[in-house]
Amino acid sequence: MSAAAAVPIREKAVKLPFDVEKIRADFPILRTKVHGHPLVYLDNAATSQKPQAVIDALVRYYEGENANIHRGVHYLSQIATEAFEKARETVRAFVNAADAREIIFTRGTTEAINLVAQTYGRVHVGAGDEVLITAMEHHSNIVPWQMLCEEKGAKLRVAPMNDEGELLLEEFEKLLSPRTKIVAVSHVSNALGTINPLKQMIAAAHALGIPVVVDGAQAVPHLAVDVQDLDCDFFAFSGHKMYGPTGIGVLYGKTALLEAMPPYQGGGDMISSVTFEKTIYNKLPHKFEAGTPDMAGVAGLKAAIEYMNGIGIEKIAAHEHDLLEYATEVVGALPGVRLIGTAREKASVLSFVLDEVHPHDIGTILDQQGIAVRTGHHCAQPVMERFHIPATVRASFAVYNTRKEVDALARGLRKVHEVFA
């Protein structure tokens, strides 16, 4: 006792071993049995499960705080408004934005990217201009730009990657030109797990005065994100992939850019005065939040951030990294397995194919053993094309997964071999 007592409390906390069983107990759904087996949930890149604290926050919101925000003088409306703006501050601190006004609540990553494309994009991209993305983007960071380019007569350019699934930085830099008006890139690829060299990419784009939109959907659950350090211009993410509720997400944007952008949708809350002749738009961030927002979702997102902060993002990252390394070793050693996405810098995702067996069949056989993986193209068809495969099996990890579950996955894959032997 005496030696330990001499250690300052904070350091002691950091040295506490990571207790995954304690974390698992926070997630009620993990007690589910699937086809008679304990659920092994490895589809976290699609959406993560929710801890009790987040579920409770939603209940608490409806039981004790529900009222429309920014529009009433009554007690509940004031409470709800205050809670909503407090949550904005929590999000600001989470990604280290300079100002809470730079945090816009959206439905998710998809809406956040569309917002930028339809406002900033429509103003700044014209005929003959280019939008530069990468070969590993999710459809939600391809299609909004394609739509914009089609409308404007602009061109979508795509920076290539190598066989490991790593962006070719030199090629990316070569594609930057005075015609490039926007760069849009994922921080972490959902199909491959690749972590992109964002800082270098952003610096290269900024050298030519080009703003960078980051699809951070797969980054925030797994890495510490600091938008000021990255110096990105926009950063989009979804609550549901980081232990929060569905239907709520965030667009971070630099104040100067957001100020200069036209609004996205028109309606209540985004105005400061309306007459039939003219409407004066509200200030940031409300200018971009037309209509009644997902107030319960915002309460849940705040709880999710607090939950992650309670564990510590470094610990989450370290645990997931251990799982990914272990899974890479164990699954990679199985006969007939080919890993898709073997970048040096990766987070959370193990994508693979098996000789002779289609991912869809693997998915069904694993499901019979209670193992949830994603099989398909993961909303990244161009990535599948790049690797000449129709689909992959994807196991993706979260803070509550265990090495035992990785072993279950490996056992499940052996069963696939048995069925198809």
Next chain:
Amino acid sequence: MPELRDLYQEVILEHSKAPRNYKALESANQKAEGYNPLCGDRFTVYLEMDGDKIREIGFQGAGCAISKASASMMTQSVKGKTKAEAERIFERFHKLVTGHSHEHEAELGKLAVFSGVSEFPVRVKCATLAWHTLEAALEGKQEKVSTE
């Protein structure tokens, strides 16, 4: 609880590994392409029609074991049949794999091995992709059929 063996019957596995009539028909006068965006399965069905009759049939493409075996066994079961006969078989096959009716199982012959699919609702699309494609080819439709 559904059993894997009900789905992955020996006959199905065997057909998926060595599909019959797996070729692009040179003599084809009708063809169609089918696509399941959920899993990326993609098949082309080739028909050599002799009036109303399927004289020759072939298929090519890529997909899971269920979709491939289904395509393979489909070609065997409709060869030599008329358009109306083939459509009737599909109708019964569809009822079988969706679990709506097992009453025509006997008439379906070998195709009855797909009855296990009804226990795996998400796989119904796999089992019916080739059939939808056949239907489109019979109609002489040019656009790609999709199961989504």
